[in-house]
Amino acid sequence: MDVNDVKTETEPMINIRDLSIRCGCCETYQTLSSYAPGDGYNVYTYECENDTCRPEQTRTLVEVPVVLDLFAQRHPESGCDGGCGTGG
Numbered sequence: 001m002d003v004n005d006v007k008t009e010t011e012p013m014i015n016i017r018d019l020s021i022r023c024g025c026c027e028t029y030q031t032l033s034s035y036a037p038g039d040g041y042n043v044y045t046y047e048c049e050n051d052t053c054r055p056e057q058t059r060t061l062v063e064v065p066v067v068l069d070l071f072a073q074r075h076p077e078s079g080c081d082g083g084c085g086t087g088g
């Protein structure tokens with residue numbers, strides 16, 4: 001077994017798109033509405049897209065450590081502005 005050339009051991013990373021964010025109020029899935037790179041943490045904002053909830057009251061902020069944020073590393077400039085809904 002030659003494990004030398006195989007990838008070095010890394011921590012499992014977090015892909016924000018693998019997460020499902022549901023609203024505790026209306027129980028529907030929330031949609032990623034914005035992304036803000038932060039100091040140590042990237043902040044993803046999710047909002048309900050329905051008429052049941054007011055986004056300003058039910059939005060969810062998900063903070064992902066930068067070093068574990070696989071999605072941000074794939075989209076370093078975050079220029080997608082939520083437009084990355086297709087593909088991955």
Ligand SMILES: [Zn+2]
Nearest residue numbers: 023026048053
């Ligand atoms: Zn809701």
